[in-house]
Amino acid sequence: MNNETEKYRFASIDWSDPLNPRSKIFNDIYFSSSGGEGETIHTFLNGNNLGERLGELPPGSSFLIAETGFGTGSNLLILLEEYSSLIRSKGLKLTYLSFEKYPLHPDDMSKAHTNFACRSDVLPEFLEKYACSDFSRREIVFYLSDLAAVKIFLGDISSHLADFSVIFKKSINAWFLDGYSPSCNPDLWTDELFSTMKTTAAPDCTLATYTVSGTVRRGLAAAGFEIKKVPGFGRKKEMCRGWIKSS
Numbered sequence: 001m002n003n004e005t006e007k008y009r010f011a012s013i014d015w016s017d018p019l020n021p022r023s024k025i026f027n028d029i030y031f032s033s034s035g036g037e038g039e040t041i042h043t044f045l046n047g048n049n050l051g052e053r054l055g056e057l058p059p060g061s062s063f064l065i066a067e068t069g070f071g072t073g074s075n076l077l078i079l080l081e082e083y084s085s086l087i088r089s090k091g092l093k094l095t096y097l098s099f100e101k102y103p104l105h106p107d108d109m110s111k112a113h114t115n116f117a118c119r120s121d122v123l124p125e126f127l128e129k130y131a132c133s134d135f136s137r138r139e140i141v142f143y144l145s146d147l148a149a150v151k152i153f154l155g156d157i158s159s160h161l162a163d164f165s166v167i168f169k170k171s172i173n174a175w176f177l178d179g180y181s182p183s184c185n186p187d188l189w190t191d192e193l194f195s196t197m198k199t200t201a202a203p204d205c206t207l208a209t210y211t212v213s214g215t216v217r218r219g220l221a222a223a224g225f226e227i228k229k230v231p232g233f234g235r236k237k238e239m240c241r242g243w244i245k246s247s
């Protein structure tokens with residue numbers, strides 16, 4: 001990376017527990033090394049019913065997933081680990097869009113995945129392409145083999161929503177609402193995000209999140225989503241799933 005890139009603000013990470021890197025900015029962990037994979041599968045993949053939906057798509061179909069908070073990219077890697085055979089056998093065109101205010105420095109990204117034991121065969125390619133990205137730009141884009149196009153919007157999510165609404169109008173099929181809890185990070189969970197989700201929702205758009213915050217549920221419902229509480233992962237009693245209401 002050149003000096004210009006170094007000026008970009010990367011995440012500041014507390015590595016005192018190497019298995020659970022913690023954001024010093026948000027004072028919260030990115031991903032739990034014990035049970036994190038199960039949590040991603042339960043909350044985001046099953047929460048959006050992805051296995052069944054991807055399985056039912058006609059060969060060669062496109063499918064767009066959007067995520068709030070790219071962090072270590074673990075949700076993406078687990079998604080690819082779970083569905084790579086399906087994506088390849090059906091020739092699906094998967095696009096993964098994510099927002100990240102404080103991207104991990106490539107050295108931290110590498111370190112995180114040394115400890116996480118991700119089984120995805122695209123991990124080396126992911127780490128290489130991430131490290132070669134230009135973090136001084138507003139977004140970074142790379143392709144992971146024949147599996148997915150990845151675009152990460154850098155900077156505060158609020159600075160991207162207006163353009164995102166226009167570019168991805170009626171095209172997002174599923175949302176992973178990550179991004180720390182709304183009580184600790186209310187700046188991410190805004191009505192503007194919820195209305196962008198409505199504008200960009202494809203007719204089959206779903207969402208999933210670990211939070212059951214009343215503010216979030218009311219905001220999403222006001223934007224046009226039907227929201228349901230369902231059992232959460234592990235010790236988490238509840239989480240939310242949602243569907244865009246047909247208009």
Ligand SMILES: C[S@@+](CC[C@H](N)C(=O)[O-])C[C@H]1O[C@@H](n2cnc3c(N)ncnc32)[C@H](O)[C@@H]1O
Pocket residue numbers: 011029030031068069070071072073074075076099100101102103155156157158178179180185187188
């Ligand atoms: C729980 S972590 C995401 C974990 C991630 N999905 C993974 O698989 O590792 C939340 C992420 O949201 C990012 N974030 C928080 N507030 C943000 C904002 N306003 N705009 C964009 N990203 C934000 C944080 O920097 C952090 O990386």
